[in-house]
Amino acid sequence: MVLDDEVMAVLTAVVMIASIIGIAMMLPRNPEPFLAIGLLNERGKIGDYPRLLVTGEPIRLQVFLENHMGKATMLKVEAKLGSRGRIPTNKTPLDAKPFLERIVILNHGQNATIPVEFSVKSEGVNLALVFELWMYDTSRGTWVYTGRWCHLYVNVTRGGP
Amino acid sequence: MLNCLVEAQPNALINAFKLLEDLSAEGVNVSQEIDLLNKALELYAKNRSSEADALVEEAFSRLEAMHSQLPQHRLRRWVNLGITIAALAASPLLFYYLFPRLYALIWAYMRRNWIVRRVKNGSR
Numbered sequence: 001m002v003l004d005d006e007v008m009a010v011l012t013a014v015v016m017i018a019s020i021i022g023i024a025m026m027l028p029r030n031p032e033p034f035l036a037i038g039l040l041n042e043r044g045k046i047g048d049y050p051r052l053l054v055t056g057e058p059i060r061l062q063v064f065l066e067n068h069m070g071k072a073t074m075l076k077v078e079a080k081l082g083s084r085g086r087i088p089t090n091k092t093p094l095d096a097k098p099f100l101e102r103i104v105i106l107n108h109g110q111n112a113t114i115p116v117e118f119s120v121k122s123e124g125v126n127l128a129l130v131f132e133l134w135m136y137d138t139s140r141g142t143w144v145y146t147g148r149w150c151h152l153y154v155n156v157t158r159g160g161p
Numbered sequence: 162m163l164n165c166l167v168e169a170q171p172n173a174l175i176n177a178f179k180l181l182e183d184l185s186a187e188g189v190n191v192s193q194e195i196d197l198l199n200k201a202l203e204l205y206a207k208n209r210s211s212e213a214d215a216l217v218e219e220a221f222s223r224l225e226a227m228h229s230q231l232p233q234h235r236l237r238r239w240v241n242l243g244i245t246i247a248a249l250a251a252s253p254l255l256f257y258y259l260f261p262r263l264y265a266l267i268w269a270y271m272r273r274n275w276i277v278r279r280v281k282n283g284s285r
Contacts, residue, residue: 003264011260016253023249026242071186072195074178103202105178105195107185138179 031068035075036111037133038064039150044113049152054159056119061152063114063131067106074136076143077102079118082128082151090147093132123156173217174201180224189227189234194220 040062041048053059067073078093079100088094100118120127133148177198184191197220204213 003261008257008261012253012257015256019249019252023246026245026249028242072178072181072184072191103206105181105198105202107192107195110195136175136178138175138182141175 030070033069035069035073035133035135035146035148036064036066037077037131037148037150039131039152040064040113051154053120053154053156055121055123055156056159058117058119059129060115060117061129063102063116064111065104065106065114065133066111067108069135070108072105072107074103074105076134076136077104077114077116078132078134079116080130080132081120081122082130083124084126084128084153087128087130087151088132088145088149093134093145093149094130096130098132120154120156123158125155126153127156128153173214173221174198177217177221177224180221180228184224184227184231187231187235188238189231191224191227194224194227197223 038046039049040046041050042060042062044062049061050059063077065075065077067075077100078098080094080096080098082088082094082096086094100116102114102116104112104114106112120129128151130149130151133146134143135146136142137144177194181191181194181198197216201213201216201220204210204216
């Protein structure tokens with residue numbers, strides 16, 4: 001017989017390892033849940049962000065969101081105006097009124113790129129355009145700050161008359 | 162404004178979202194309902210509340226129907242998982258038992274036209 005014992009043993013070992021890997025992959029796991037937020041330019045790319053703005057003139061950006069919470073999640077992006085040294089932390093949001101809000105529901109593993117357009121009314125140097133990520137907590141019935149944000153420093157000049 | 166809308170719609174949007182969250186956590190496909198609710202959120206942002214309410218209601222009724230099927234879905238999921246794991250676990254044994262037999266059958270089939278002839282005074 002061409003199929004000798006050594007060959008048979010090796011083939012059985014390969015099948016056994018494949019079976020063990022298959023079982024390990026099938027078993028339900030609880031990976032660490034996380035949310036992600038990113039800021040993209042007008043064309044939906046990283047970099048080439050506007051740095052010099054004029055008051056009242058519209059600025060277009062895109063906010064990228066991704067949900068890996070293991071379930072569908074209702075997310076809210078709040079845009080706020082901060083400054084250098086006055087940005088959120090991973091525990092507390094920026095103490096400022098949002099000038100723009102967007103709400104979206106994302107399934108587990110889903111992402112979305114949300115175009116935002118707004119204008120800045122006040123002029124200043126090193127102003128921070130802050131985008132905070134909030135999540136709706138159904139057990140508490142309220143929005144909860146996720147500790148995720150991104151910001152863009154800009155200089156804003158006064159527009160012409 | 163949207164924030165206020167979400168908090169002002171506890172019986173519709175939030176209830177629909179609660180069902181959605183439960184179902185998605187159980188691995189139920191709720192992508193169509195998510196699309197409906199996202200469309201409703203867009204309409205709320207444009208102050209087209211009546212159209213948005215209709216979408217939320219549609220999503221809610223669909224989600225409610227799916228939620229009532231959740232125990233069966235859960236059972237089906239566990240049974241499928243059990244069958245798959247059992248099949249994977251049995252595969253090395255089945256391979257060990259069946260493969261040599263299958264190999265021998267194929268070996269014999271490939272040589273079905275061979276003629277066995279005794280070699281006189283042969284060394285073999």
